[in-house]
Amino acid sequence: MAVFTPVSLDDLRSWAAQFPIGDALGIKGISSGIENSNFFVATSTGEYVLTIFEKLSFEELPFYLNLMRHLAERGILVPAPIANRDGGLVTPLHGKPAALVTKLEGSHQMSPAPAHCSAVGAMLARMHLAARDFAMQQPNLRGLDWWNETTPIVLPFLDDRDQHLLRSEMHFQESFAATPAYHRLPRGPIHADLFRNNVMFDGERLTGFFDFYFAGCDSWLFDVAVTVNDWCIDQDNGQLDPARVRAMLDAYHAVRPFTADEHAAWQPMLRAAALRFWLSRLYDLHLPRDAEMLTPHDPAHFERILRERIAHVAAPLY
16 A cells, blocks of 8 residues: 555546545545555545555456445445446546545554454454355465465575475475365455454454455455464564464354364464465565555564464464
């Protein structure tokens, strides 16, 4: 959510005239994140979020935006895309695809307690169940195929120790993904990036999930592992916090019970979730793009988490 494509208030007024949102009054760039250009937009009818997509194409975006609309219509707390007068959810701005969605209330909870983790776990399970009848299909574009494409690109930037870790973990994950048990894992649309800065709270009340632009169809357990690896850890050393892990998993399990195959796959999936973000952060650090407000995330954070998940067995799912 950096700013790669600047938008002035005059630009906004011209573009926003196609939407039923009243008069555009203000626009402010959002500095966090690294994929798209994002802005808070104030109008005479309320507040919205404008996203200009720097990588995703006009053809790819309907999956994400229609998934958000599908979830919102089923009571999941997510931003609702705003259609223009012709019913379109994606329209060009400065020659790039852009979309407007409702702005969630609340703020990020960057120091979560077990109560926050419980709320996230329950909503994540409800989200997975609500998306079961979503008709569109798209793979997780940052899944195993992308890991295989990215590994040889980032390897030359690593020292011998980290090269060994990356190669050995890729071998482990490829072997795991080839097992019959892996292919029996329940699947469907997932968020795939449900970090603390993609969830809003008002006190202990969860007010919404957002930033679905890494979503795709993958195992639900991978989504849980990504979420646990951010919400339920000591940020300094990557170790899992037992109380927060238990709160999140119990709340999820109460809504959508885990299967025996998921129970067996939990440890490999925690490693997979750590590997995915170590790889993406390595790529963003060593092959950066220019942006007005861009600070790449430190890949060492997820290297530590991956080493922790390899070295220590996590608590069981249930």
